[in-house]
Amino acid sequence: MPEDRQENDTAAPRPSGAPDVDRAADEADGRPDDRRLRERRNQLLRTLLAPERRRLTRAVGLALLENVCALVTPLLIAAAIDRGVPAAADGRWGPLTAYAALALTAGTATATLRYGFLRYSGNIAQTLLFRLRCRTFAHAVRLPLSYHEAAPSGSVVARLSSDVESVEEVLEMGLDGLFSALFSMVGTVAVMLWLDLPMAAVVLALFIPLYLLTRWFRDRSRRAYRRTRGATERIVQHTGETYNGIRAVQAFRKEGENTARLREMDATYATARAASGRVSAFFSGGVKLIGNLSLALLLALGAFRIASGHLEAGALTAFLLYVHRLYDPIDELASFANAFSAASAGLERIGVLFHAPDTLPEPADPRPLPAVAAPGRVRFEDVRFRYTAASPHVLAGLDLDLAPAETVALVGTTGAGKSTLAKLLARLYDPTGGRITLDGADLREVADAELRSGVCMVTQEPFLFSGSVADNIALGRPDATREDIVAAAEAVGAHGFISALPEGYDSDVHKRGAGLSAGQRQLVALARVMLSAPRVLILDEATSSMDAPTERAVHTALHRVLAGRTALIIAHSLTTAAIADRVLVLENGVVVEDGPPAVLAAGDGPFAGLYRGWLSATDGRTHHPAHH
Ligand SMILES: Nc1ncnc2c1ncn2[C@@H]1O[C@H](COP(=O)(O)OP(=O)(O)OP(=O)(O)O)[C@@H](O)[C@H]1O
Numbered sequence: 001m002p003e004d005r006q007e008n009d010t011a012a013p014r015p016s017g018a019p020d021v022d023r024a025a026d027e028a029d030g031r032p033d034d035r036r037l038r039e040r041r042n043q044l045l046r047t048l049l050a051p052e053r054r055r056l057t058r059a060v061g062l063a064l065l066e067n068v069c070a071l072v073t074p075l076l077i078a079a080a081i082d083r084g085v086p087a088a089a090d091g092r093w094g095p096l097t098a099y100a101a102l103a104l105t106a107g108t109a110t111a112t113l114r115y116g117f118l119r120y121s122g123n124i125a126q127t128l129l130f131r132l133r134c135r136t137f138a139h140a141v142r143l144p145l146s147y148h149e150a151a152p153s154g155s156v157v158a159r160l161s162s163d164v165e166s167v168e169e170v171l172e173m174g175l176d177g178l179f180s181a182l183f184s185m186v187g188t189v190a191v192m193l194w195l196d197l198p199m200a201a202v203v204l205a206l207f208i209p210l211y212l213l214t215r216w217f218r219d220r221s222r223r224a225y226r227r228t229r230g231a232t233e234r235i236v237q238h239t240g241e242t243y244n245g246i247r248a249v250q251a252f253r254k255e256g257e258n259t260a261r262l263r264e265m266d267a268t269y270a271t272a273r274a275a276s277g278r279v280s281a282f283f284s285g286g287v288k289l290i291g292n293l294s295l296a297l298l299l300a301l302g303a304f305r306i307a308s309g310h311l312e313a314g315a316l317t318a319f320l321l322y323v324h325r326l327y328d329p330i331d332e333l334a335s336f337a338n339a340f341s342a343a344s345a346g347l348e349r350i351g352v353l354f355h356a357p358d359t360l361p362e363p364a365d366p367r368p369l370p371a372v373a374a375p376g377r378v379r380f381e382d383v384r385f386r387y388t389a390a391s392p393h394v395l396a397g398l399d400l401d402l403a404p405a406e407t408v409a410l411v412g413t414t415g416a417g418k419s420t421l422a423k424l425l426a427r428l429y430d431p432t433g434g435r436i437t438l439d440g441a442d443l444r445e446v447a448d449a450e451l452r453s454g455v456c457m458v459t460q461e462p463f464l465f466s467g468s469v470a471d472n473i474a475l476g477r478p479d480a481t482r483e484d485i486v487a488a489a490e491a492v493g494a495h496g497f498i499s500a501l502p503e504g505y506d507s508d509v510h511k512r513g514a515g516l517s518a519g520q521r522q523l524v525a526l527a528r529v530m531l532s533a534p535r536v537l538i539l540d541e542a543t544s545s546m547d548a549p550t551e552r553a554v555h556t557a558l559h560r561v562l563a564g565r566t567a568l569i570i571a572h573s574l575t576t577a578a579i580a581d582r583v584l585v586l587e588n589g590v591v592v593e594d595g596p597p598a599v600l601a602a603g604d605g606p607f608a609g610l611y612r613g614w615l616s617a618t619d620g621r622t623h624h625p626a627h628h
Pocket of ligand 1: 412413415421
């Protein structure tokens, strides 16, 4: 048996990245740190920061300079008080003027450098975010369908929105909060130690309660963050689900229930936020209290040391000014730490996205689709498939041969594996065993772009993208001219209704007045196929009922699109099955009947049963889903 025909579960689309997404969420919830997650996060961070190394160094340089200038100012004020004022009292205004001028210069320099730093770091932050957003989106959109089908709903959107936002928040406040606060604190303590050791000792002693308070705050806010994060995820998921399924929500009158559930989630969120607000408030108040205690203690000790001749009044003033500088950024640092842990968890989750296994690798050495006289031969050779290593086989050794230009209808009960078969043929998944060939080429060996133009899939409810009707028809062939587009629309009989739209082919499909009906969307989708002229067409027939004229129009269009190309139709109506050259009845992943519809209908197999059931149920007047 050739190797590629053997069961190969290692190539199975694993439960893919989705459980990882969950795991990353758990990580954010404070479970023990996983080295791999952190490594991925750091790697992502490195690749983001690497091109900015120079600009970052310059930003740090600006922050350093700003802090040096800011640290000098209180010293100049001290000198002005201790030397300038007594001299001025003696009638010599020179020193005081000089100190005042120097302090003014230092103050102006601080302000200018701060302006420069903020602008510069703001630009860096936006560049990083821009890069992160684009790369995450570009990567996520290319992830194989197995990833998206297995990922919890809304998780990719959450990566792209709230996780990127958490990084944005830390970057916006981060560069400023981190560099300025750190430099300012370290610098201030150094100058204090130089100015007066006992006074500096008092300040440092008060760092002990400050440290304990900060630790308490860190633990509490991490817990509060976990709760708000969980609540946010649930809100995003519920909102996404409600709006993605808005038709079902309204059809089943679930508006009230869904709103009530959201209210509950919002209440949980509000409670969690209030708790985190209380923690922050307590921390802020605590820091202020310790800060003011320092001031009071320094004032008392300072007075004592001035009285004993160890300190001058100016130096005491400088100390008091420094204490302010010391305590101001602590608040900032704490909220930075908070934002940092949010961003770090966000980056971990984004990192997981980047490391999702590629279950549909592009061939390293792609082969072109062979140019054959009659293109469109499809072969399934002993195809085995299961969605995850843990789930049962949907297809367990399927052999199938579709002749060029043949129209094959797939019918079967729900869950029989029809959509799975279609997804395999479109290479949205790879078989776990065996192979599928198109004109002799294994689908896995054909370059992605070529395969996409060779095999075209029309889903039940064709998706129209924002843009004009013309853009939507040209989806599979962006270089098509307007004449090509009109010709394709004419071929499927869509030209009439498109011309009647307010702006014809340029009408925006999502604008009011140009809303298209289900049948019209089908026609646009068929025009797409006509234009991209694939060798193989896979069609998941629409189940939503259309009125008789529309249905006739779609069927006529279908006839034209089917002409000359191989087609696999997942038929939900026996009317469609009847127009096929051949019908395949699928049951539990096995073809139980295969033959022309008329022959099968006349026999006594499963299709004949379905057919008779359909005839008696509808009296042959309307179409009816084959498998019901
Ligand atoms: N993304 C998925 N992950 C895991 N299992 C899946 C997935 N999609 C389908 N399955 C399973 O594979 C089997 C075949 O499903 P498939 O959608 O191919 O059936 P179908 O014949 O197209 O049914 P229907 O007519 O209802 O669309 C089912 O048992 C289903 O539960």
